[in-house]
Amino acid sequence: MMSRSLFRREVSLRSREALHGYGFILIWVVGFALFTFLPLVETFRYSVNQVTVTATSINLDFVEWANYTRALFTDPNFVELLVGYTIETLVSVPIVLIFAMLIAMFLNLKFRFKGLFRTIFFLPIVITSGPVIKELTAQGAASAPGIANIPAVIEFLEQLPRALRSPVEYLLTSFILILWFSGVQILIYLASLQKVDRSVYEAAAIDGASGWEIFWKVTLPSLSTATVVNAIYTIITLSHFSENKVIQYIYARTYDVHGGIGYASALAFIYFGVMVVLLGLVYFFLMNWARRGSR
Amino acid sequence: MNQILRHPTVERLRGFLFGSRARHGAIFNFVLYALLIAIGFVYLHPLLFMFVTSIKSPNDLLNPMVQWVPTEFYPGNYVKAFRVLNYMNTLLASALISVIPSLLQTFVASLVGYGLARYRFWGKPIVLLLLLATFIIPPQNTVIPQMLTYRDMGLLGNPLALILPALMGQGFRSAIFVLIFYQNFLSLPKVLEESARLDGASDVRIFFTVAVPAALPAYIVSFIFSVVWYWNETFLTVIFLEGGTTTLPMQLSKFVQAYENLYPPGVVNVFDRLNEAVKMSGTFLNILPLLVMYFVLQRWFVESVERTGVTGE
Numbered sequence: 011m012m013s014r015s016l017f018r019r020e021v022s023l024r025s026r027e028a029l030h031g032y033g034f035i036l037i038w039v040v041g042f043a044l045f046t047f048l049p050l051v052e053t054f055r056y057s058v059n060q061v062t063v064t065a066t067s068i069n070l071d072f073v074e075w076a077n078y079t080r081a082l083f084t085d086p087n088f089v090e091l092l093v094g095y096t097i098e099t100l101v102s103v104p105i106v107l108i109f110a111m112l113i114a115m116f117l118n119l120k121f122r123f124k125g126l127f128r129t130i131f132f133l134p135i136v137i138t139s140g141p142v143i144k145e146l147t148a149q150g151a152a153s154a155p156g157i158a159n160i161p162a163v164i165e166f167l168e169q170l171p172r173a174l175r176s177p178v179e180y181l182l183t184s185f186i187l188i189l190w191f192s193g194v195q196i197l198i199y200l201a202s203l204q205k206v207d208r209s210v211y212e213a214a215a216i217d218g219a220s221g222w223e224i225f226w227k228v229t230l231p232s233l234s235t236a237t238v239v240n241a242i243y244t245i246i247t248l249s250h251f252s253e254n255k256v257i258q259y260i261y262a263r264t265y266d267v268h269g270g271i272g273y274a275s276a277l278a279f280i281y282f283g284v285m286v287v288l289l290g291l292v293y294f295f296l297m298n299w300a301r302r303g304s305r
Numbered sequence: 306m307n308q309i310l311r312h313p314t315v316e317r318l319r320g321f322l323f324g325s326r327a328r329h330g331a332i333f334n335f336v337l338y339a340l341l342i343a344i345g346f347v348y349l350h351p352l353l354f355m356f357v358t359s360i361k362s363p364n365d366l367l368n369p370m371v372q373w374v375p376t377e378f379y380p381g382n383y384v385k386a387f388r389v390l391n392y393m394n395t396l397l398a399s400a401l402i403s404v405i406p407s408l409l410q411t412f413v414a415s416l417v418g419y420g421l422a423r424y425r426f427w428g429k430p431i432v433l434l435l436l437l438a439t440f441i442i443p444p445q446n447t448v449i450p451q452m453l454t455y456r457d458m459g460l461l462g463n464p465l466a467l468i469l470p471a472l473m474g475q476g477f478r479s480a481i482f483v484l485i486f487y488q489n490f491l492s493l494p495k496v497l498e499e500s501a502r503l504d505g506a507s508d509v510r511i512f513f514t515v516a517v518p519a520a521l522p523a524y525i526v527s528f529i530f531s532v533v534w535y536w537n538e539t540f541l542t543v544i545f546l547e548g549g550t551t552t553l554p555m556q557l558s559k560f561v562q563a564y565e566n567l568y569p570p571g572v573v574n575v576f577d578r579l580n581e582a583v584k585m586s587g588t589f590l591n592i593l594p595l596l597v598m599y600f601v602l603q604r605w606f607v608e609s610v611e612r613t614g615v616t617g618e
Contacts, residue, residue, distance in 0.1 A: 027424055030508045034420025035432060037413060038483070041473020045451065046439050052450035068453060116341060121334065129603055130345045133352075136599045137592040139537030141557040145588040146351045149358070149581055186351055189344075250443055252540040260445050261540075271449055278445040285443065 057275035070272075077269070077276030087259065088277060092284055094176070095256045099248055099288060101177045102188050106244045107237060110192040114199030115229070135193035140252035143187065191247060195240040202236040203229070234300035241292050249285045256281055359383070359585040366582055379582075386586035389564045390556050396594065399536055399552040402464055406471035407531035411482060411524060413474040418486025419516055423498070440480035444540055452544055462549020467541065477538055482527045489523040490516065525605050529598075536595060557591045560584060 057078070060071040081088050113131055117124065167179060181188075206229070214224050248254070260281065264274040321331050353373075358366075362379035386392075421429060455461045460469075470476050474483065497519070501511045517524070539554045546552065556563065564579045 024425070028426035031420050031424025031426040033508075034424065034512075035417050037472075038417040038474035039432070041413075041470065041475040042435060042439065045470045045473060045475035046442065046447055049447035049450040050442065053446050056449065063453070113344070116337065119337070121337060127341050127345060129600075130348055132603070133348070133599065136533055136595045137352075137537075139554050139591075140539040141554045142537075142588055142592055145557070145560075145584055146355065149354070149585065186347060189348065190351075246441060250540075252538075257443070257445060257540070264449065274445075275449065278443065282443055282446050286441070289441070 053275045053278065056272050057279050059272050061270055061272040061275075063271065073272070077273050078280065080269075080273065081277050081280055088256075088280075091256050091259055092281070095249075095254065095281075096284065096288065097177050098180055099245060101181060102191070102248060103241055103244050103292060105181075105188050106192045106195060107240055109189055110195035110199055110240060111233065111237075113192070113196050114203055117196070117200055118203045131196055132193050134190035135197075138190055138193075143190075143253055147184075147187070191244065194247075195244060198236050198240055198243070199233060202233060206232045231300075234296075238293065238296045238300065241296055242289060245285070245289055245292060249281075249288075355585045355589055358582055359589050361582045363580060363582070366580055382582045382586040383590070385564075385568070385577075385583050386590055389560060389567055389583075390553065390587055390590060391551070391563075392553075392590060395551055395553045395556045398550045399554070399594075402467060402542065402546070402550065402552050403532045403535035405464070406467050406476050406535055407528055409468065410471040410474070410476040410479055410531055411527045413472065414479055414482035414527060415486045415517070415520065415524065416512075417474055417483045418488075419490050419512060421483070421487050422490035423495075423516075436480045436483055439475065440478065448541065448544055455545065462546055464546070464550055466545040467535075476531075477534055477541065478531075482531065485523055485527055486520065489520050493519050522605075529602060529605055532598075533595060553591050553594075557587055560587050 055070070058072065058074060060073050060076075062069045062071070117128055117131070163182065167175060167182075170178060210228055211224060214228055219227065251257070260274050260277045263269065263277060264271055266273065357373055357375065359382055360378050360380070361375045362377055362381070365375045365377070365379070368376075421432065452461065455463075455466050460466045467476075471479070493516075497515050498511050501515050506514070536552075537554065539558065542552055542555055543558075546555070561579060564583065568577050568579070570578060
């Protein structure tokens with residue numbers, strides 16, 4: 011008797027807790043349904059239709075996968091843009107990660123004028139917006155000062171095989187931009203560097219480990235989670251950036267008379283797919299690396 | 306030889322150059338500062354370039370001898386850019402468009418983060434997964450149906466088009482803020498909340514009187530980042546607000562067109578034609594409010610990010 015009423019009370023307490031919890035997240039669940047899930051489904055429906063928008067209504071004409079096949083096999087630009095995006099992302103991610111890690115380790119040291127340098131390195135977080143970047147790139151202020159104009163560099167580029175040329179060229183012309191995308195990543199690295207227990211470093215130093223060994227055996231493994239988070243964050247920011255060429259292409263197609271919204275929706279889904287594959291690849295590569303490092 | 310090496314002066318010199326366990330040596334410091342200054346210069350180069358170009362007079366622009374030091378301070382570019390950007394109006398619009406959704410988004414994100422961190426309920430992993438999905442899904446996969454719905458409701462061009470999603474936790478990068486609060490509440494001790502519960506306080510009351518004050522740094526960081534990201538966002542604002550409200554970045558992206566409306570190229574004299582100095586003035590005016598905010602609040606950018614533990618672990 012006694013134990014049964016206790017049991018019932020336990021259950022009702024639990025369900026009460028769950029109810030309160032749902033109360034807190036309810037607004038998000040409704041918002042997710044209205045502003046993310048339904049529009050996503052609707053966009054997919056557009057992507058398998060020929061969509062015509064008039065002043066009063068939206069007409070759908072089912073075309074199966076025609077929009078997708080057109081994007082992948084007949085569109086002269088889209089696949090090329092996608093390949094460019096993939097290369098640029100794969101070039102940028104390691105640079106951002108290494109650079110952010112380096113700066114975070116610098117800022118974790120004790121030295122004079124640290125505040126000044128910290129202010130400089132976090133500045134891009136505040137000012138990186140599409141139109142600003144566009145103006146700066148148009149004025150040639152986005153490349154490392156003068157490098158892209160040195161005759162030797164231009165000649166060097168011409169000697170390179172075609173496959174290598176575009177990544178290297180991208181690297182030279184947008185070097186500062188790539189670095190400008192590492193603000194938040196520096197913050198994340200810095201936060202996790204400061205969590206590492208000082209005594210671990212001291213113990214390693216007492217055991218006679220050199221700075222080099224401490225970096226590879228202590229610092230780097232402790233940054234593995236932050237590295238995965240940073241890699242994902244970098245890929246997503248680069249992919250969502252409004253000056254991204256693929257996004258601009260998709261946006262421009264939306265207003266096309268022929269195809270229009272249906273075709274742009276199909277492009278958006280293909281782009282989303284490529285992005286997820288990239289995320290997956292980088293995630294598994296880094297997870298694998300982190301696991302091997304911790305062993 | 307050994308004796309020379311052990312001599313106090315040599316030891317001191319060695320300590321100075323290579324450092325000891327307590328202090329970095331001079332060589333280390335030299336390399337460190339050299340690297341930091343070099344990287345700092347590369348970082349600031351676009352900004353310096355922007356500022357220097359923006360104060361060049363038309364004569365300086367044409368003069369190949371003038372690179373980094375203009376012969377005079379020429380404020381005329383700023384006067385023009387100020388007019389072309391319709392600065393007071395667009396500044397106010399940008400401030401509203403970034404502050405109001407940010408306030409709502411921060412508050413809702415804290416509610417959701419608190420619910421996820423403090424209550425046990427069925428389906429929590431699914432919610433967390435969907436949360437990550439909202440961060441990954443590109444805006445162009447959801448934006449067109451939203452735009453068409455807004456058009457039917459007559460909300461296109463109205464700031465409500467950005468406020469509504471923020472209110473429902475679906476604002477710009479909301480997922481990050483929910484995760485920040487989730488992390489933050491997980492790391493805060495439960496003791497105070499439990500004692501308030503024993504005193505008979507309701508869940509909502511506990512949230513407002515105990516949890517919110519304890520998470521204040523997370524609120525400030527989230528709000529600042531949210532304002533910055535809303536301010537700089539152009540993809541969504543262009544789609545939702547075009548034809549209605551115009552924000553600063555939106556006006557900047559139409560700069561050439563707006564300039565030629567005010568100063569028709571065939572009518573004005575050569576010195577009043579659009580040049581890069583005016584463009585750079587416009588760009589600088591665009592980031593100026595954020596720069597001011599950054600220098601006033603920069604302590605919060607760094608220190609409280611470290612304190613709130615935004616590492617996503």
